[in-house]
Amino acid sequence: MATSNVFATIQSHINNNDSELALRRILDAAYDTGNLKLIKETTEISKLVRPNIVSASVMVKEQLLQATEKIRIENVDYASTANSDILLSTQNMRKTYRTGRFSLDALSLQIKAGEVLGIVGENGNGKTTMLTMIAGELMSDEGSIKYNAFPDADNYSIKQQLAFIPQRIPRWYGGLKDNLHFTAAIAGLSKTENEVMVNFMLERFNLSEYADLTWDKISSGYRTRFEIARVLLQNPKIMILDEPLANLDIKAQQTLLTDLVFLAKGTRRNMAVLLSSQQLHEVEKVADNVLFLKNGKSVMNNSLTPSVQSFMIEVESAGDREQLQDALVNEDLQIAFNGGFYTISSSTISASQMLQLLINKGWTISYYRDITNSTKRYFN
């Protein structure tokens, strides 16, 4: 993301009273600079602003604008150092478990710096197997994984720079803040840098008021936030998240995903993000590429550009299936019902035309989604 775009986005959020969003972007912008002084100052501003953020008062706006201006002014030489190098590639990576019940078929992929790769698929289709192999936790039976980001590094060094957040976050002990300090320290952040970065992460992920709490005292959603804050302190080049949205409410899911995109696409500190999820639409909104796994096989592995041969929509209505079929009987449409939604597809009628058709037939539609380019179509 270009530097000017960052400031324009922040300005837009402030103008539209999206103060919470603006604050997060300001913090991201400060983090992206890597300027410790700026990060510290922005953290202080955040601490000052956050208690009144909901009111979006004039004072809050002013403070946010001042913070934005500070970042802009103090970073006149804020040139982008982001790159799009290939950080990781796999070639025909396969895995069959000893029980023989499941096999992950040959899988080849590449992931670049600044890229977000979403991995979707139903339960038990190989998402976790794939991610754990890429994270170096599980051995593949065949094929290779090449960590282009860490040439000549041994497994230990690779794991230092590759952050993996499993679906079931390992329990940690002690205070939340102590854990962050510890992670920062073992990643090489010492003294002031450690203090500044930990305070920043606490503020960035809205964890400041929970800093002294332990595992038992915070919710699973906050544990996910903590885990992300923790791995970010390691300044990883590749971040792998297995089902990070599982424990989050809908708003938190949205927040996390947009945060990940900003963190991945920083102008200086960019990284590759691999995340698996069942939340197809949310993932598709932010991912550059989506990999759909079905029965251990990659069904779709490309960028989200329209390339499908049929149009497909998902609708919810009070009417029953027979009425719908009767209404659309003369049209070139296929109707499927999964118990909750109707899935209507056509090779000739576009999604918007399908919607128009339904309205014209007098149908009351309570939910509509175009899934033509979504991996959701493969779930049927």
Next chain:
Amino acid sequence: MASARAFVPKFLQKFDSKLLLRNPSVWSARTHLVLYFFLLFGVVCSAIAFLYFKDARGNQNVEVFTAFTVIVALIAMVFWLIFLLRFNVFKRFGKLSFFEGVVIYLLYFINTGMIVLIPFLPAIVQSYCANRQFSSDEIVKDVNHLNVMLTKLEFENLPKYWDKNYYVVTSDSTLLNRGTEMATIAVDAVAEVDTVVASNANEAYEDSRPFYNRNFTYIDAGAIDEYRMNGDSIVQENDTSFILFQAPGLQFVEVNSYSSDQINLALFTNREIYNVARSTSKSNAAVMQDSIKYYKAKYADIDGHYLNNYGYYDQNNTGYFEKIKEKYKISPTGGVISDILDRKNFLLSEVEIFIRVWYYPTLFLSLLIFIFRHTTVKTFFFSILAAVILAILTGLVISVTSRMEEIMFLNILFAYSILFGVLSVVGLTAKRRLFVFGMSIGFFLISIPMLPLLGRLIYLYKRRFELNYEGFDEHNFTYEIAGFVLLLFVIQFLVGWLYRKWYALPQE
């Protein structure tokens, strides 16, 4: 800033926070906190123990104190482990310094050492108090003086004839195995009297007839030489026949303790007491009585422990020895002195034993903790299971082997060490994290401190006939220290690296 801890002063909390930011490995070992609580408990425990053990003459129940401190040590160990296991730089793939492995192991060793030392604190304080109150020379001098005075006062009541045993020297091994038997032995007309006890040999040796029916024992020449050195009196009747005399018991102040050799050697033997009492002028009896009273007060049974338990004296079934002791009521004095000497000895003659009793649990516990911190939970517990199975199998192999020798056991231990060392290095070629290699690293590490001592024992055992078992117990301390140094060297330059390679591998 790290979270505030209960019972920890502010300065230490500040230090704790600084350490967390600067050196997470050292911080996570928690040595600073273990040291603080060890010192805190040590001071309190020592102060209480000091008050309790202040007078070394008292009836002191150090066992109760020790039992309490054992519980404290166990609790301390559990607490430390809980805090230690919270954070692990290695398992979090953190940045490791060059001396990471050896520094971390040394910190574990120090922490474990402090905790293992806790149960020894009461005994150390008790020993310190006893040494502070009475010097060894003073006690030896007092006991000898008392025994000599009692002998002098009761000289007329002592037995005139000494107990004796007959020995015949032979080199025939079949005779040596026979033990004691009865036979008629011809004795030369003139007996040769041992010069050491010439003064009293004549009165002791009343059986100077040429033939006797005797119970005698065959012994070899080496044993008779030893008797010559250590016996109370010896008379050589002819080339092979000897009579050994035993002086009557004159140690009325009985020191029944595990005294140091130095003290035991300095205390007069019965013969020495006899000789001194006989050869020195008889002082005024009243003066000696006063002197005995003084010593009895000096070593008084202040708690009445020995006085209260003084019910064993049987008027109808006692010899001169018991009668004299009863007459002077000297038994409690001997009991108190024995207790004082036992207490003193903990920091004197028993230091080497104490160091070993402290060192080996510290060494193995710290190694187990180090291994646990560098391996997976599954591998660690499989290792314990494997160690038990291996010990049983080894025991079976040794027991069914027809020629069971110590050397075989030593060789097997040595072979295991080599085997696990080789397996650990072979594990470097593995593409996945197999627990057999993780176990091998652990076993290899455990065996390292034993290697120098093991090598020396194998060497000495192979040359045992040549060396006649001499020197087996010498220099062991040096080899044990060498083992520890070797352990640090191996952790620094091999094991730390092996664990790093092994742990980071993907699982199967």
